[in-house]
Amino acid sequence: MTQKNNRPLNKNCLVTGAAGFVGAHLVRRLLAGGCPVTGIDCFTDYYDRQIKENNVADLLKNPSFKLIRRDVVDIEDSWVDGVQWVFHQAAQAGVRASWGGEFTHYTRHNVLATQRLLEWAVRSKPERLVFASSSSVYGDTGKLPMHENDLPRPLSPYGVTKLAAEHLCGLYHQNFAVPAVSLRYFTVYGPGQRPDMAFYRFIHSILEDSEIVVYGSGEQTRDFTFIDDIVEANLAAAQAGLAAGRVYNIGGGSRISVNGVLEILQNLAGKQLSIRHEPVQAGDPPHTYADTAKAKEELGFIPRTPLEKGLNIMLTSFKKRIMSS
Numbered sequence: 001m002t003q004k005n006n007r008p009l010n011k012n013c014l015v016t017g018a019a020g021f022v023g024a025h026l027v028r029r030l031l032a033g034g035c036p037v038t039g040i041d042c043f044t045d046y047y048d049r050q051i052k053e054n055n056v057a058d059l060l061k062n063p064s065f066k067l068i069r070r071d072v073v074d075i076e077d078s079w080v081d082g083v084q085w086v087f088h089q090a091a092q093a094g095v096r097a098s099w100g101g102e103f104t105h106y107t108r109h110n111v112l113a114t115q116r117l118l119e120w121a122v123r124s125k126p127e128r129l130v131f132a133s134s135s136s137v138y139g140d141t142g143k144l145p146m147h148e149n150d151l152p153r154p155l156s157p158y159g160v161t162k163l164a165a166e167h168l169c170g171l172y173h174q175n176f177a178v179p180a181v182s183l184r185y186f187t188v189y190g191p192g193q194r195p196d197m198a199f200y201r202f203i204h205s206i207l208e209d210s211e212i213v214v215y216g217s218g219e220q221t222r223d224f225t226f227i228d229d230i231v232e233a234n235l236a237a238a239q240a241g242l243a244a245g246r247v248y249n250i251g252g253g254s255r256i257s258v259n260g261v262l263e264i265l266q267n268l269a270g271k272q273l274s275i276r277h278e279p280v281q282a283g284d285p286p287h288t289y290a291d292t293a294k295a296k297e298e299l300g301f302i303p304r305t306p307l308e309k310g311l312n313i314m315l316t317s318f319k320k321r322i323m324s325s
Helices: 020-030 047-056 102-123 157-176 198-207 227-239 258-268 293-299 307-324
Strands: 012-018 037-041 064-069 084-086 128-134 180-185 212-215 221-223 245-252 256-257 275-278
Touching: 012 020, 020 037, 020 047, 020 227, 084 102, 084 227, 102 157, 128 157, 128 227, 157 180, 157 256, 180 227, 198 212, 198 258, 198 307, 212 258, 227 245, 227 293, 245 293, 256 258, 258 307
Parallel strands: 012 037, 012 084, 037 064, 084 128, 128 180, 180 245, 212 275
Antiparallel strands: 221 256
């Protein structure tokens, strides 16, 4: 990355979804860089609310951090003042949960919230607004690696809402000069990951000596991206001169099958794994792999954490948490 850790940033920042997995890591990095940060989070119950409370417990001790426990849909000018950088991480997550009656939550938190935030940005005129999009917008493109110019064909309602929010960012840039940038995250992992995500479930099962559930054959592949690289990509997007109005893939360069991941975890944990296979879930693409040439050229983005190193960090974090509980 062109951005070095703990280099002074000195920007007044707003982070939506500040108590979530990516949001909390990003807030921590911004505070370390000398930024006053206002966080917004409505603490939805998609997963255990206490996990989010734990994410922000240490952040709330920092006088440079203010947390607003509200829904971004209801954002008002009085909540924040003089913001220079906005990082829009708030979303209703989860591909598998986005079907059926739950779709209402996805349209509210992914589409309507983004539109309301962009309307606020028209009035408040931040220097940059970075939107957390997803590789889910691609669906099954039929070609790898996936390039930003490929036609998006989402396979899930979640992917549809992320793509709609991307389009809103583009529209508000074109019509109102909102300096919005969209980052398409490819399968983010690391300490603090949501409990519904694969690596969390795998490691939890390994440490509990319980059965690991794999959806499908395990031969599906993903481009896994460590959380620190995601955070640095956000900072790069906030500072890059060419980025406004554009979309970038942010991947870890670690495309591997689920079975390959389990083999690495088995070696790191020194345990024989017990695995049960279940049917492929609706909305899951067979493969993802990011072409990050554009992000490298225009943002200076280069992922720094190899998959095995990132998994070891995550496994160590789990062990420490178990020992301290």
